[in-house]
Amino acid sequence: MEYQFHPGMDYAKELDKQDPLREIRHRFYVKENEIYMDGNSLGLCSKDAEKAVLKALDVWKEHGIGIWNVEDSKYFLYPSYIGKRMASLIHAEPDEVTITNSVTINIHQGISTFYKPTKDRYKILVDNLNFPTDRYAVDSQVRLHGYEPADAVKVVESQDGRMLSEDAIIDAMTKDVALIVLPSLLYRSAQLLDMERITAEAHKRDIIIGWDLCHSIGAVYHDFQKIDPDFAVWCNYKYISGGPGTTAGLYINKKHFDKNPGLAGWHGNVKATQFQLKHQYEHSNDADGWLTGTPPILSMAAIDGVLDIYEEVGMDKIREKSLKLTAYLMYLIDERLVKLGYRIGNPREDMKRGGHVSLEHDEAYRICQALKKHGVIPDFREPNVVRLAPVALYVSYEDIHRFADILEELTINKEYEQFSNTRSLVV
Ligand SMILES: Cc1ncc(COP(=O)(O)O)c(C=O)c1O
Structure with a gap:
C-alpha cells in the first residue's frame, strides 16, 4: 500500500x-515515560492477562486439586481450550492447535513425529538466518537418527545476510529432502516468506514442512486453510503478550491426526481414558495428541486473558x-x-x-x-x-x-x- x-x-x-x-x-x-519497541522479544503485560492469572490463583487457593474439575474442567483442558481460541489467529481448525511446552520442544516434537529418513531421502532443509534454537533442534534430531548434520542438514544460504530467496529455497527441495523447517518471518530482517508458495512447492515433492511462527504470530494474519502446512510452532511471549517464557503453540494439520507423536506423554492420551492410567497409549485424534506432560496453568492463564483483546480487535x-x-x-x-x-x-x-x-x-x-x-x-x-x-x-x-x-x-x-x-x- x-x-x-x-x-x-x-x-x-x-x-x-x-x-x-x-x-x-x-x-x-x-509506562508514561517509556516508548516500548520490544514487543517482538517480550510483549507488555495487559490487565486482561493479569486478571486471568489472579483468577487461576484464586481457583487454586479455593479448590486445591479440584482446580482440574471446576468450570467444566477448563483448566484440565487448557491446552485445547486456549488452542481453540488461538486457531482463529491463523485460520486453523479449532482442534488443530494446542498450547504446550516451549517452541524448541515443539520443534523437536514436529521433527520427531514427521522425520522418517530413508536411504535416499534423509535430509532436513533449513536456512542460515533462522533463530539458532531451530537449527540446534534439527542438528540434534538428525544425530538421533545416526546422521551427521554436515551431510543430513541442507542449508539454504542468504546472499546478503538479510533476506532469503524463495526461489533458492524451492531449488533446494531436491529428492533427498525429507523435511523442511523454516521461519515464517526472519527475526532480524523482518522478511515475511511466502508460506503458501513454499508449502505448495514442498508438497508437490512429497516433502513435509513445518513453520516457526515466532516472529509473525499476533502481528501477521496467516491463513492456514490456504497454506496447509504439516505442522507449525510459535511462542506466546512476543506479540501475543502471554508472559515471559509462557507456554508455546503447536499446530498439527488434521490430515496427520492419526500419526503417533514422536514424543508421547500421558496428556496426549484420549482425555476420557487418561485417568485410567493404562500402559497402552491411546492417541487423542487432534492436536492434543501431541501433548506430553501436565500443563503449567498459571503461565497459560496469561495467554487466556490477553486473547480477550485479540478476539475483540481481530x-x-x-x-x-x-x-x-x-x-x-x-x-x-x-x-x-x-x-x-x-x-x-x-x-x-x-x-x-x-x-x-x-x-x-x-x-x-x-x-x-x-x-x-x-x-x-x-x-x-x-x-x-x-x-x-x-x-x-x-x-x-x-x-x-x-x-x-x-x-x-x-x-x-x-x-x-x-x-x-x-x-x-x-x-
Ligand atoms: C524464531 C524463534 N524460534 C524459537 C525461539 C525460542 O524458542 P523457545 O521458546 O523454545 O525459547 C525464538 C526466540 O526468540 C525465536 O525467535
Missing part, C-alpha cells in the same frame, strides 16, 4: 486520533495498524535518520514484511544503550541491528515520533559514545 505521511508531532497526534485501536493501549501496562485491524506504524517509522527514518548513517534492513513492501523495523547502524549496540537511557526500549541483534517492534495494540504514532526525535538527537550529539560496547548477558 502507498502511504502518504507528513512531518511534525501534530500530524502524529492526528494519526492517533484517527486510530481505531487507540483505547486498547489502556488495557496494557504502558487480526485484520492489528495487521493494518502494525503496517501503518512501521511505514510511518520508516518514513521518519528516511526523512531524518538515513543522513545520519542509518539504513533500513527490512523489506519495504507490505506483503513482504512483518511487524518490526530492522534499523542498521555500525554503532547499533551503543545506540541501543543510549536509547534505553532516554526511556526507549529497543533490542539489539548482532551485528548491527536496532530492532524496533511497535506493537499495534499499545504503541502510538506519537511514540514513534518521539522515538525519532530522541534517536536523531542522540545520534547528532554522539551521546552513544559514552556507552561501552561490551555485550551484557541478555542483549
Whole structure:
C-alpha cells in the first residue's frame, strides 16, 4: 500500500486520533515515560492477562486439586481450550492447535513425529538466518537418527545476510529432502516468506514442512486453510503478550491426526481414558495428541486473558495498524535518520514484511544503550541491528515520533559514545 505521511508531532497526534485501536493501549501496562519497541522479544503485560492469572490463583487457593474439575474442567483442558481460541489467529481448525511446552520442544516434537529418513531421502532443509534454537533442534534430531548434520542438514544460504530467496529455497527441495523447517518471518530482517508458495512447492515433492511462527504470530494474519502446512510452532511471549517464557503453540494439520507423536506423554492420551492410567497409549485424534506432560496453568492463564483483546480487535485491524506504524517509522527514518548513517534492513513492501523495523547502524549496540537511557526500549541483534517492534495494540504514532526525535538527537550529539560496547548477558 502507498502511504502518504507528513512531518511534525501534530500530524502524529492526528494519526492517533484517527486510530481505531487507540483505547486498547489502556488495557496494557504502558509506562508514561517509556516508548516500548520490544514487543517482538517480550510483549507488555495487559490487565486482561493479569486478571486471568489472579483468577487461576484464586481457583487454586479455593479448590486445591479440584482446580482440574471446576468450570467444566477448563483448566484440565487448557491446552485445547486456549488452542481453540488461538486457531482463529491463523485460520486453523479449532482442534488443530494446542498450547504446550516451549517452541524448541515443539520443534523437536514436529521433527520427531514427521522425520522418517530413508536411504535416499534423509535430509532436513533449513536456512542460515533462522533463530539458532531451530537449527540446534534439527542438528540434534538428525544425530538421533545416526546422521551427521554436515551431510543430513541442507542449508539454504542468504546472499546478503538479510533476506532469503524463495526461489533458492524451492531449488533446494531436491529428492533427498525429507523435511523442511523454516521461519515464517526472519527475526532480524523482518522478511515475511511466502508460506503458501513454499508449502505448495514442498508438497508437490512429497516433502513435509513445518513453520516457526515466532516472529509473525499476533502481528501477521496467516491463513492456514490456504497454506496447509504439516505442522507449525510459535511462542506466546512476543506479540501475543502471554508472559515471559509462557507456554508455546503447536499446530498439527488434521490430515496427520492419526500419526503417533514422536514424543508421547500421558496428556496426549484420549482425555476420557487418561485417568485410567493404562500402559497402552491411546492417541487423542487432534492436536492434543501431541501433548506430553501436565500443563503449567498459571503461565497459560496469561495467554487466556490477553486473547480477550485479540478476539475483540481481530487480526485484520492489528495487521493494518502494525503496517501503518512501521511505514510511518520508516518514513521518519528516511526523512531524518538515513543522513545520519542509518539504513533500513527490512523489506519495504507490505506483503513482504512483518511487524518490526530492522534499523542498521555500525554503532547499533551503543545506540541501543543510549536509547534505553532516554526511556526507549529497543533490542539489539548482532551485528548491527536496532530492532524496533511497535506493537499495534499499545504503541502510538506519537511514540514513534518521539522515538525519532530522541534517536536523531542522540545520534547528532554522539551521546552513544559514552556507552561501552561490551555485550551484557541478555542483549
Ligand atoms: C524464531 C524463534 N524460534 C524459537 C525461539 C525460542 O524458542 P523457545 O521458546 O523454545 O525459547 C525464538 C526466540 O526468540 C525465536 O525467535
